Each structure stands twice: as structure tokens, then as C-alpha cells.
Amino acid sequence: MGNTFGKLFKISTFGESHGLGLGVVIDGCPAGLTIDEDFIREEMQRRKPGQSKITTQRKEEDEFQILSGVFEGKSTGTPIGMVILNTDQKSKDYSHISDKFRPSHADFTYFEKFGTRDYRGGGRSSARETAARVAAGSIAKMLLKHYGISVQAYVSQVGDLKLGKTYQELDLNKTEDNIVRCPDQETADLMIDYIDDVRKSRDTVGGIVSCVAKGVPPGIGEPVFDRLHAELGKAMLSINAVKGFEYGSGFEGVKMRGSEHNDAFYQDGDRVRTRTNHSGGIQGGISNGEDIYFNVAFKPVATIMQDQESVNESGETVTVSGKGRHDPCVVPRAVPIVEAMCALVLADYILLSRTNKI
Amino acid sequence: MGNTFGKLFKISTFGESHGLGLGVVIDGCPAGLTIDEDFIREEMQRRKPGQSKITTQRKEEDEFQILSGVFEGKSTGTPIGMVILNTDQKSKDYSHISDKFRPSHADFTYFEKFGTRDYRGGGRSSARETAARVAAGSIAKMLLKHYGISVQAYVSQVGDLKLGKTYQELDLNKTEDNIVRCPDQETADLMIDYIDDVRKSRDTVGGIVSCVAKGVPPGIGEPVFDRLHAELGKAMLSINAVKGFEYGSGFEGVKMRGSEHNDAFYQDGDRVRTRTNHSGGIQGGISNGEDIYFNVAFKPVATIMQDQESVNESGETVTVSGKGRHDPCVVPRAVPIVEAMCALVLADYILLSRTNKI
């Protein structure tokens, strides 16, 4: 269970890092949407390993195939099935970790839950699963684009190195100009060096991805449990290594007074707008037409190139040694994943909002 | 839509602040659970308005009735229907706000979504809806208690006044000893004064509620989208006024190195334990048997006793004046709500975990 996300624009992912392949089924994509396969490919390039010196050097091509749901270049309204075969799936030797629980990985908890686990590269808990999300998310992005909505994420913090600017002060179109995906080149350079230093020390570090959705019309969202920001929060917290989520004023907002924090309404032509946007574009769980923005906190990657104490399935004390090619910091590659999950939530809620009124 | 929460221990709430009443249906409570109505009553007392000088002075009795699903003091496995009638439901005059959009409330967004709204006291977006959650949550708590699991929340920050201790340094049984629900009496006194000052200035302020669940066995949770912490995050973000959620190391964790952050496993008798708990008791979305802990950020209450600029449904500039009896800071009363939502998620996932293996 737990492998399906969304209510009306619904995705179900499957696949382990080292099985034959992984994939996703999108059920509920409305008919008539032009599907641009090149765009999907570009999005997947942004996520894939091996793209720069500060990401893992592992090579995975992430070639996808659309098996169904698209006919003559358009969605037909039936499920879009996509498959990504694992090409790097050689019969490696996993004997060094097959019964060991790697610290802060999901090895132990999967074993406790299922009484078994696929020990090859993390199995289902591998971040490779996010390839399927990005594939699906790119289709959600096409739907949003059709409605004039954009979703843009960027790296705003690496370790204790913070980008000291709000998203309004940045040109988000510059995010792809550097390998760390920070739209401020000066900070980006510092971040790249920072990550490179961490990598050299055979360690890892965390970071924050910020995300902005523009063009969401007012009235998108649901009351009570399925508040738009609650679903966004769940979507973000479902990404590997995420430890926190805040939107609008977030954790800083707790220090403010109501008189400062409240966003005064004013009429701007035929639109009701707010003078400030501490609400982050969402009030009572429903969009108000202002920009939606939020932050996502990622912990340092658990796989480090160092020896660590642990236990194995028999309860013996063992040493887990770092091996392989891993990311020193996950946030540059997390940017398209955050965007994908945000796009999926918005696509879903756009469809839900069609049933508001008679 | 959006008024149902949970997969197997599922609640559906209904009701507005000023209609005839509100309620909740719990579908999926296992049969055979002893239902202690006094305990439900106590929990609801903790949430209800008018309980101290730092909460709203509004009086609501929050008397509930169990209409179904309990027979001879035990759950029968059929839906537990509970109703809370609104007694304070006099025909008040709402004409001063009936067509005005109160800043940072859900008035405008509900109007945009539904084309109409119940303008009496916030309607469905009123925090009064949380009474139904606390009623349901108290039953979830009884189920958890049956399995040896406790859930305890407390106030850890009010405005910029932080409780400088971890939960391990506190005696959480002292939380109810003071009206602000901070288990450290010294900090509690400061918080109470702080809130009282804010109240006198006719303003409001935010805060943080922290929560700890003990006794959750390893193996509870789901992979991928329904990770235990993702569902907890959604649950918390669905509470009125919440702007952020973090668990384990949270936002601070981004600054750490992997070598610091990783929780080393060791064998402790027949249990696998971790030497640190930056993971917050959850790894890969599944509990590892350590304490689960998280923080929830609440913004300042939007209703302030001051005049504010706004617009009305006709697009005219208007003044919204503060009126009535409102909370200067929501966190003391939010403590039982956070606990209730946490208990509901855990009860649900405990049941889900019964289907892990053949």
C-alpha cells in the first residue's frame, strides 16, 4: 500500500532500484492534452544521476517508454502507463550489505514491516523511485501549463549556507544555469564549493529546496483535511530524505503578531488581491490567487563513504562501509522532484475544483 | 470533499460553527474496544474555549452524544457516530461582516470556491470543527493505549519565546499543570505573561506545539507516498492556522553532516535500537521503534481586535473591525488537537500494518 498518490489525477508507481524496471500509471489525466515526450525527457535529465561533479557519478539513462494512454500525440483519458527499464542492473555483489542494516536507511524498518527485503541498492526505498514521479510530474506540468500555471523550484540552502533572498528578488529562469540549481550565481558558486568539500571529506550534507507556483486561480483547494497546503506537505514529505515542510511565513511566522501577519485585501481591477502574502497563496486550505510558495528541508544523504557501526539481521554488531557512487548533497537533483510533486498536487486539485458548484 | 481522513480507521467530520451542530463518524474502529466516555469528555474539555484567561472567553459546552457503534460499553466494529450540538447558536447579528472578507481568514477563498459561504463565524472553516477531531482522536487514543502507545503534545514556543529544552529533558506529565500547556513551569509563566500582553494589545501571536509518541513498535508505516511522517505532516497541516511541520532533526537537520545525522544501530537485548534519534523514530516512512517526535508551527490567529483594511463581495474597500471573544494565541488549545490528529494517524497505520505479511 501507499504507492498511489492523488484523487482524480492519480499516479501509482512501482519498481525497485535493481529489479527489471520501474514505472508509473497515471489514471485520470484528462483527454485531449498534447503530450510532449521531449519535455518528459528533459525533466528526467534534470533528475538523473551523473549529471555533474556534485551529484553521484552513477550512470543511469532513465529511458522511458509510454505504453498506453496516448494516441496520435494526445492523451486519450485512459491510463498512461510508463516504464523505465533498469539498464545498470548487472549482477552485482551485494553480499557485503545483504544482511546489514545501513544506518538511517530503510533497511531495518522494511525488514521489520515485511519480514523480508530486497537488499539490492535499497529496493523500493531507493530514491530511484522518484524517476517515476518526475515522469508523471512532467505530464502534470503540461496540464498546468495549459491552464497558465507554472511551478519552479530552486535550491535555497545547502548546509548552513543560505541564499539570503526571497523568491521575488530572484530570476527563477536562471535556476538551470548552474549545477547546484540556485538562481543566484554568486551563492551557487559558494554552494558548489561547499558540496565539493563535503564530498571530498567523504561525507554528505542537507539542504533546502524552495518552490513557487504562479498562476493558480483562486478557489483551488479543499476544506478541512485535504487543505491544499496539507496535500502539498504530504507530497513533499513523501520524497526521500525530507524532514520538514513550511509554506508562506512558515516557522518564522510563529514569531509574528496577527496585525503584521494578516494579508490585507484590496481590489486590483477585477481581481481581489492581498498587499502582503504571508499566507503563501493559500487561506483556509484554498488558493487565493497569490503565488504559492513553500520550503522543503532535506537531511544529509545517509550513505557516506565512511565506516559506521551497525547490526545485522542476526543482531550482531557489524561495520557498514561506504561503497559506490552517491550524492554528497541531494538538493540539486531534488529540484525537479519537488516540482513534479507540486505539479501533481495542483493538477489533481484543479480537477477536483471542477465539482465545487452546480 | 476533503472531510474524511484515514484509510482503515477513517473519520468524516461535518458541521459549521453556527449551524445546529457538528459531528464525526468513525468508520473502522475495531470491535471490542472499551469506550470510556469520561475520557472523551476530558479531552474535549482541554480543547474547549473559555478554559482560562489566555484563551477566548467564549463559552461553548461541547457536550457530545454517541449515537451508534458502541454497545454495552464497547465498540461493535460498526461506525461510531458522534454529535455535538451548538448551544451558543443564538440569532446573532452578522450583518457587519456578512459580505466582507476578513483578512487572512477563509472568507474570500470559500467564496471563490463555492460561489457562496456561510458567513456566520467562519462556517466550516471555523476552528470549532476541531471539536469533532478531538472527539474522534480520543477514541484513537484509547486504541493506542490498548497497544501501549502514548501521544503527548505540549507548547514549546510562543512568539519568539522558546522553550530551550528537548522533550527528553521535560516531564511531559506536567503539561496540564498550567494553562499554557508548557511542561516547564518557569517558561510557562513567561509564556502566559507574553500571551496576556499580546491580548491586551488587542493583537495575537503564533507558536509551536511539539508532540511525542512513545511505544510505537517498529514496522508501522508505508513506503513511498503514504510514509508515516508524510501522513503525520498532512494531519498537522490540516489543523487551522498551521504553517509548518518538521519531524526528527527537521529544518535544523539540513545543516548537519551525514556522519553526525546518521543514527547508528546497536543491539539492546532483543531490540534493535539507535544511539541517536535524528530520524525522529521513522526511517523510510516506517517506524523504527524509537520515539516519534515532531513540531507544528501555528501562525498568529487572524482575528484581531483592531480595524483592518479589506474588500467586500462587491469589490468595495471596507474596514473590518475586531469583535467578539477570540484567542490571542491558539497553541494552548491546539495541544489536544495535535495529539488527536497524531493518534488518528497512528491508529490508522497500526491497522494498516496488519496486512504486511502473509
Next chain:
Amino acid sequence: MGNTFGKLFKISTFGESHGLGLGVVIDGCPAGLTIDEDFIREEMQRRKPGQSKITTQRKEEDEFQILSGVFEGKSTGTPIGMVILNTDQKSKDYSHISDKFRPSHADFTYFEKFGTRDYRGGGRSSARETAARVAAGSIAKMLLKHYGISVQAYVSQVGDLKLGKTYQELDLNKTEDNIVRCPDQETADLMIDYIDDVRKSRDTVGGIVSCVAKGVPPGIGEPVFDRLHAELGKAMLSINAVKGFEYGSGFEGVKMRGSEHNDAFYQDGDRVRTRTNHSGGIQGGISNGEDIYFNVAFKPVATIMQDQESVNESGETVTVSGKGRHDPCVVPRAVPIVEAMCALVLADYILLSRTNKI
């Protein structure tokens, strides 16, 4: 579980026959629908016991209260909570059946499933639960009426006494003209005598309810698992005592050749129509604009005024004696229930169909 029905127009019912009350929460009724409480009352009158000599003589008033979701006579888009209190809930003596399993009731199976049961009058398995369905269904009917869709059911068979006419040969507006709810007065008279004879012999008999939905536009329904007729079938089979469902040509259709059974298309003005309607208005799980019609088979009521062999919870052989006031034949009172469930499915699928296309 299992107490919620529908995807977007979603109902959750609760309540036992002899608890404090029962009710229903409708989540997903679009905002802006005029709610006619008198119409709800009329629909509930059609279902309630004690309405004629061929139904149970038990008196239940079935007064409902709308607690939420309706403001100034219109739906607000928030959950509509309705409660029906049990007035006939005197402390009766159930000791004669409290540990006995009544034949062909749900006593034994509930006990096996839950390890306990509410033995007062069937508890949750009582047909009284359908009062909540009729309340909800009457609101679904109002929504359908808004879109020009009607749903009309009638009794087409009692025991082996069949109404030998198709629905096209009948005036369905005459259904309420007699107490058996058969629109052909001659057959109705025979049916009434038939049921009365069965009643006098202290026995019960089954029957068939037929139902027709007119005005459903083409394109309503879903492919594959949630085919419109599959959901209608489930809805009908969820009604107490139902043993079968068929739509269009149904079981008789298996004898036909494809060349007879196929419904030829022709153009009728700007509408595509079919010359015959063996498809029952649904092709591939999606409406084609023709009338939707189906039959629902009800077994004889299990409670008979005779002594029957059975066992009790201790495995001892016991005699179950018929007592109380029960229906000799359930179909006259089942007519509004069939309509309600049909209306709920159609309302749900009408909303679902809003998300078909970009």
C-alpha cells in the same frame, strides 16, 4: 469499514436500529443546490414502516434533522450532516434472541466477524439503515433534477406474479397510486392480494424492483472497473435482501444472437440514437443517452412468524420464534431505496464526468 459510498458525491452512513439514532454525512454535494426539506420528508415517508396493510405495522416516524451544509436553503459545498433519532427505542426485551442466530439473518456472520454484536433488532444489519440512504438519495435526486434527469422505480414482480409489460408500456407516474407500487393497477391488485395471503400464512415472499433513469446524457460513466452499470450493480446489491441485478437485456440477453442484440445507431436530428436498447443505455460502462433500466431481485424477508431451528452462540440447538411486526414482502418499501441508490450513483458519476477532458 464499508459504510461509505461514492467517489465525489460521497455518503457515509452510521447507526443501528435500536441505538440513539442513525444518520448520514454527504460530502461532495456541489454548492448552490436548493434543498427542499419537504421533498426529503416525502421520500422518507415512502420508505417508512407502517404505511399500509402489506408492510410492517411497526411505527417509526423517521424525522430527520439537517445539522450542517445547508445555509439559507441552499447547499454550501460543505458536508451535509443529517440525523434521524430513534424514537421507538424503548427498552424492549431481547432476551429471547440475544444469543440465538436467526436463520438467514446477519446475526451469525456479524458475530464471526466482530466477535460481538448488537442483538437488538439486527443492529447495523437492520434495514433501518436504509432510512439514511433515502435521506441522502433525495438530495441526489434534487441534483439530478437540476440536470433534467429522473429516476423512477416500481414493483415488477412479487413471488411468481410477474408484471407482463415493459417499462415503455407503463405510466410510471402511477406507481404511487397503490400500496404495492406497481404502476399497472390490475397487476397491483393481484400483488396486494398475493402479499396479503402470504402475510396471513405467517410467511414472506420475494420480488423484483425495476428502475428506469431518463435524461442521462451520453458520456457518463467510467471505463474498466468503475463501469456505470458495475457501480449501479454494487449499489443495488448493497441493499438488504438483494440477490441479483441485471441491466438492459440482462439474463434473457444471453439467449440472443449478436445480430438481434446489437443496437443499431442512427442519427436523430443532432443526437445519435439507437433503434433498440438492449444495452440498457450503457455501452462499455458509459451512458449512450438512451434510457438506463435494470432489475433488482429481492429474496423473501428472513423474519417469518414461524418457529425455526437454529443454534445459539454456545452451539446449542434452539428454536427461533417469529415475533414482532415485519414485512411480508419487502419490495413495496424497497422502491424508494432502489431509486435513492440509483440517484446516488448517477449524481456521483455526473460529477466524475466533469474531469473527462481538458
Next chain:
Amino acid sequence: MGNTFGKLFKISTFGESHGLGLGVVIDGCPAGLTIDEDFIREEMQRRKPGQSKITTQRKEEDEFQILSGVFEGKSTGTPIGMVILNTDQKSKDYSHISDKFRPSHADFTYFEKFGTRDYRGGGRSSARETAARVAAGSIAKMLLKHYGISVQAYVSQVGDLKLGKTYQELDLNKTEDNIVRCPDQETADLMIDYIDDVRKSRDTVGGIVSCVAKGVPPGIGEPVFDRLHAELGKAMLSINAVKGFEYGSGFEGVKMRGSEHNDAFYQDGDRVRTRTNHSGGIQGGISNGEDIYFNVAFKPVATIMQDQESVNESGETVTVSGKGRHDPCVVPRAVPIVEAMCALVLADYILLSRTNKI
């Protein structure tokens, strides 16, 4: 939407008859189940076209691949993704039907719903989709076998030729002994001739598949809307060409008196049993431990080798000519599909029943 079935043992299918391929994702199969790929292959052989002279002569190999969720021969608890590539997917000429609505197919209704359709061989509405169901169902059968439950279907009627025996009078292990899948050889021979005659007349005919599940323990099922037989009914009605469903006494039961129809309980060793089984093994929506049995009515296949009147997308009158290789009667190949859907429902409800009690 509508491409997912089940609550805890949940399948999502995708794929059109003439795209690259189809498949299914099973989410919720418990960990630790031995997966026998040969058994899956055998089940798919039973469904595949071209297996005998009375089925379509179209050749499809239906080779499947398990991409995920199985490790070292056992289920891991993560989603089992299976893909069946379409090999017969040559660039055929569909121009003769591309804009024509074939009578009693889903061409018109899909077009109305989605505003577009994949006209190659029925697209998503093709019965080829059931290959994915059989693949998933074979895994559900393995789970059931683990719990001692069997599911066996057979052909009990073709056109007006009825098998005049109850399932108790038959040896269901003989079902596979003949190509029509009727366990009574004499009737089978008649059925085969019958179908062959229909085929020669370039026509098609309907039939009935009966199904029996043995070994289901008492207490499996849910109250109210998700009654076990309601879900079975939905499952069957979701199969292409199905027009009716009845269980236990079914439509014939309406003619019986309660005194005949009621199944008297008696104690048989430590089991409570019933003397008759008109209930079909289900009472109040929950299994009582007796055999579950039901009938499924299939209409004649819509594709006939004759000219038929119809219209095209432009509203012009056209002739649809029969072409290709199609089944004269669908029931022999429907037998494994009925079993698959029955197994999927039972597997799901077995898991659901784990949450009944504390």
C-alpha cells in the same frame, strides 16, 4: 479514472489493445508469498485468444514480465508491476472503422466521454484489458490457496442451452477437459456444436458463467455498502459484455417463501453450518463459511461477421462490416476472467478482515 480495483489488495491496469503494451500494478500483496510464474502463465493461456476452434483465431502470445515486487521468488510487499507487450501490433489499416461507431461497442460512448478515442481495435474498451486482470488474479489465487480457498468457474449456459445440474452435482475439476469449459462432457459437446453453428452463421451468442468459492472462512465481508456479494457483483459487472449477476438463490429466489428460503443453522462438530445454502455463503454481506456461488450473464459478442447499419462521427449513415477474427461466444474464455475477479475480491476482503477486532 476507474482503472483501479480493490481496497487493500489493489490492482491498477493500463493499456490498449493496439498500443505498445498493457499491464497491471498490484499494490498490497502481503510479503512472503511464493510467486509461481508458471501458474501465472497457465492462467493466461486459459484466457488467450486462438486456443480452440470455438474462440477467436487471433493469435496473441500474452507473454508477461514481472518488473518489480518479487525478489528471490517471493513477494516483498512492494508493488508487483507486470507488463504484457503487444506483439500483434502491426500497422493495420483501421480506416474502414476509424470514424464509425460499431453497434453495441463502446466507440460512441468513449467518443462522447473523452471527445476522442483510440479506434484501433477498441482501444481501452477491448477485452484484451482482461489479460492484465488474469495476471493479477493468478497472484490473488496463490494468496487464497495459501489460506485454503479455491475458486472455480465453468460455463453453465450457452444461448438457450442450459446445463441442468447444480455445481454440487458436477466434478469441477473436469472443467478444463473440454474447450467450452463445461464440466459435464455431454452438455459440453452440445455447447461446442451450438457455438460452432453460430460461428458458421457469422453471428454470436451469449452465455452464463457460474463460479464457486470454497473454503472461505466465516466472517469475511463488510457491512452496508461494501457487502462481499456487492463487491463480487461489481467485479463481475466490470467484465466486458456482462449484463447480470446473481448469487445464491438469485433471481429464482424471489419466487420462494421465507420458510423455504431460510437456511436453518445447525452445529456440525465445532462449526456452525446451514442445512441449505440459498444464501450462497453470504449473509448480511459477510461469509458464513458455506460455499459462495454465483452466476454471471454475458451478452452475445457485439462484433459479428455481418453488415450493420450505423452512423459515423459526422452523423452520416454508414455500414459497418464484420472483419477480423472474433469470438462467436465469449464464455469459454471468460471462465478464467471470472475466477480472477472473484479471487481478487476475496484476497482483498481476507486482508480487510484482519482489522475487524482489537
